Amino acid sequence: MMSAERINTIVNAGIVTPEGLIEHGAVTIVDGRITSILPEYHPDTIDDQLTLDAQGLTAVPGFIDLHAHGLHGHNAMGTGLAGVIRALPTYGVTSFTATTLTLPYDETLRRLTEMAVVIENPPEGANCAGIHLEGPFLSPARPGMASAAWFESLSWQRFSALQNASGGRIRLVSFAPELGGAMECIPQLIASGVIPSIGHSDATFDQVAAAVKLGLSHATHTFNAMRPLHHREPGVVGAVLYFDEITAQLIADGIHIHPAVMAVLLRTKGLRHVALVSDAAPLAGMPDGIYKWDDSQVFVQGGACRLADGTIAGSHALLDTGVRNLVRSVGLSLEEALIPASRVPADLLGLRKGRLSPGYDADIVLLDADLHPAVTIVGGKVAFSRGDTERVESVPTSTVRSPTRRTQEERG
Numbered sequence: 087m088m089s090a091e092r093i094n095t096i097v098n099a100g101i102v103t104p105e106g107l108i109e110h111g112a113v114t115i116v117d118g119r120i121t122s123i124l125p126e127y128h129p130d131t132i133d134d135q136l137t138l139d140a141q142g143l144t145a146v147p148g149f150i151d152l153h154a155h156g157l158h159g160h161n162a163m164g165t166g167l168a169g170v171i172r173a174l175p176t177y178g179v180t181s182f183t184a185t186t187l188t189l190p191y192d193e194t195l196r197r198l199t200e201m202a203v204v205i206e207n208p209p210e211g212a213n214c215a216g217i218h219l220e221g222p223f224l225s226p227a228r229p230g231m232a233s234a235a236w237f238e239s240l241s242w243q244r245f246s247a248l249q250n251a252s253g254g255r256i257r258l259v260s261f262a263p264e265l266g267g268a269m270e271c272i273p274q275l276i277a278s279g280v281i282p283s284i285g286h287s288d289a290t291f292d293q294v295a296a297a298v299k300l301g302l303s304h305a306t307h308t309f310n311a312m313r314p315l316h317h318r319e320p321g322v323v324g325a326v327l328y329f330d331e332i333t334a335q336l337i338a339d340g341i342h343i344h345p346a347v348m349a350v351l352l353r354t355k356g357l358r359h360v361a362l363v364s365d366a367a368p369l370a371g372m373p374d375g376i377y378k379w380d381d382s383q384v385f386v387q388g389g390a391c392r393l394a395d396g397t398i399a400g401s402h403a404l405l406d407t408g409v410r411n412l413v414r415s416v417g418l419s420l421e422e423a424l425i426p427a428s429r430v431p432a433d434l435l436g437l438r439k440g441r442l443s444p445g446y447d448a449d450i451v452l453l454d455a456d457l458h459p460a461v462t463i464v465g466g467k468v469a470f471s472r473g474d475t476e477r478v479e480s481v482p483t484s485t486v487r488s489p490t491r492r493t494q495e496e497r498g
């Protein structure tokens with residue numbers, strides 16, 4: 087099976103449906119959409135040319151990442167977005183929101199324009215469902231790896247200029263609601279179809295409560311770069327746990343968050359109020375070495391991306407690692423792990439995705455017994471098939487390789 091081939095039937099697959107697991111079923115696809123899920127394989131109705139024999143692999147809905155900065159040296163914030171779209175299916179990701187970071191305002195405008203051009207005419211690959219603007223409307227008290235010198239408080243006029251540069255493609259904005267007039271922008275964001283998300287924020291519990299009253303409904307990488315929970319001042323973390331209105335992003339790379347804390351969040355919020363995200367850096371999936379991410383020097387080592395001072399600089403892992411971590415480290419079933427990895431973000435973005443059911447888009451991942459993607463299908467077309475794609479597709483010319491880098495095989 088080669089990439090970009092259109093298929094109309096998958097046979098001999100385990101199929102994870104909202105109603106439960108079908109053991110040796112078939113999926114039929116017409117015009118990129120699932121038309122039926124059959125509990126049995128009827129060979130007389132199968133057109134071999136367009137049939138994919140899953141050979142017992144497990145079909146699950148494609149993963150949807152609301153927080154991806156890039157991978158394989160491709161930076162989603164700019165023309166590199168095309169490479170991101172092509173590479174993400176390698177990891178079972180079928181949709182995502184291309185995520186920015188904080189750069190000088192004029193540079194951000196320029197990059198958003200470049201992203202809009204790519205989204206307008208995308209290459210084959212994952213579906214880019216819009217842009218997640220992470221910065222500049224963040225708090226200098228909780229910068230994470232971002233450059234606080236370019237932070238400013240959210241204003242409708244400054245946001246609108248960025249939204250115009252993107253051709254109206256910003257779907258999610260991470261911001262600190264406690265700063266300046268940011269709070270008053272929440273109803274305007276919602277009215278214009280943008281999801282307001284608290285992130286990189288030092289807000290108190292009461293400030294978050296006020297933002298929730300105005301419609302705040304999402305939290306960016308919960309626990310990371312936000313005021314932590316104290317039992318007398320619950321902070322942003324306490325508010326995210328407390329308010330059912332908030333869907334919480336969770337980075338599940340196993341490095342940002344301890345598995346026990348992942349479990350606490352998932353139990354407290356419930357699976358339907360958590361969106362699994364990667365926060366993948368443009369260096370995700372790259373061999374160990376020293377690289378540039380815009381103005382930052384990033385050290386990739388042992389599955390982590392860090393600045394020189396040890397600050398975590400995004401993830402090295404993609405969303406498939408997150409799904410495996412939810413199963414192996416947190417103890418969820420695969421069926422449960424797919425809710426925050428696919429259904430929740432699909433519903434949040436209003437996509438007809440996230441479920442293997444008739445009427446839904448044929449965005450499907452075939453997982454092997456170790457939960458690694460073997461085949462990824464986007465809109466009924468094979469976007470990745472293990473064996474016909476290198477794990478790391480390209481290395482940007484600006485990259486500095488360290489002499490200690492290991493081979494892909496050793497990285498596992």
Ligand SMILES: [Zn+2]
Nearest residue numbers: 153185220365
């Ligand atoms: Zn991020």
